[in-house]
Amino acid sequence: MSARLAITMGDPAGIGPEIIARAIDRLAPSLSDGRMRAVIIGSWPTYLAACAAQGLENRARLQPEAEFRNAPAPLAFVEAEAAPQAHRPGRATAAGGALAHAAVVAAVALALDGRVDAICTAPLSKEGLSLAGKPYAGHTELLAELTGAEGPVMMLAHGPIRVSHVTTHVALADVAARVTPGRIARAVELTDAMLRQLDIAAPRIAVAALNPHAGEGGLFGRQDMDVVAPAVAGLVARGFAVEGPVPGDTVFVKLRAGRYDAVVAMYHDQGHIPVKLLGFSVDPETGEWRELSGVNVTLGLPVIRTSVDHGTAFDIAGQGIASEQSLIEAIDFALQLARARDDRGRGA
Secondary structure, three states: OOEEEEEEOOOOOOOHHHHHHHHHHHOHHHHHOOOEEEEEEEOHHHHHHHHHHOOOOOOOEEOOHHHHHHOOOOEEEEEOOOOOOOOOOOOOOHHHHHHHHHHHHHHHHHHHOOOOOEEEEOOOOHHHHHHOOOOOOOHHHHHHHHHOOOOOEEEEEEOOEEEEEOOOOOOHHHHHHHOOHHHHHHHHHHHHHHHHHOOOOOOEEEEEOOOHHHHHHHOOOOHHHHHHHHHHHHHHHOOOEEEEEEOHHHHHHHHHOOOOOEEEEOOHHHHHHHHHHHHEEEOOOOOOEEEEOOEEEEEOOOOOEEEEOOOOOOOOOOOOOOOOHHHHHHHHHHHHHHHHHHHHHOOO
16 A cells, blocks of 8 residues: 655744655655655745755655645645745744644645545644644644544554553643543543554553552542542443553553553653653763654544654754654654554455
8 A cells, every 4th residue: 555644844943844854855765666655735945945955855746735636746745825935943933833734724634535644743833823823732632623523632652652641731730620531531442442553452551640659548639539540440341451540650660561552641741751751862972862753643533643752843943953753753653554544444
């Protein structure tokens, strides 16, 4: 199967343009032999500038969206702006936020129309979206609105380290009220389904505790006793291989040791910190990041969507030093899911 992938540029003032250019350069063999086809959606002048600045050949063909729909090139580029411009790297702007939003809208339309098999997104800026009058908390919320999905769940993955989240972009003070039996069940159900797509026949999932020591018998909060434990018991009764609440200071050690196939975390930082700690490589001598590894996957959408596991990095944008590794992994993950879906459709 030659999977078809839409790659959105994200905020054009961030590192999206340069890491896409380098990722495409590394994936040239897969494009040449037909294992994948891709369309990049974003700012054409900015992409050309990113290729030139890094000494990379531009391999994409600029196509209007209507032309792409009728006769897509193996590597196409669809301009997301009515008045194309070269965006300067380094800071969030209304124009950059508007382009990032438009690129996602176009990619979702192509996916829902069956023109692409999956979407892979470069990082956007929440500040940029807000400046553009699109105040979404992130990709997940935007994708949910565009696709009509209810209750999407964010999963981060770095190799066998897979972490889904009950809540994500909300204030820590609001987390406890959002930890409900329904949200916990939704996260476990979608995580179990994703693991099965990855050919894990009997997924083992741990649900992290909300409070220190899972509440220590109610001394540090009763949510784990009153909400989490009954929700987990209900899932076990339905046949899921799930344990919890497991204290947050040990659950990820157990995941790394192979006792679980995934963890369901309660809030953003509880789940993000362990994945990024393991996936981000730092040069001990300079303190600079050498490599960013990890994938962000949105569960519960009618379309396949993966993303990088990092932000726009405005501080280093345009310098040609950002790592494309996370984007490569996100593209590979999207293609893997697309091919698995195709196999299921054919009854393979």
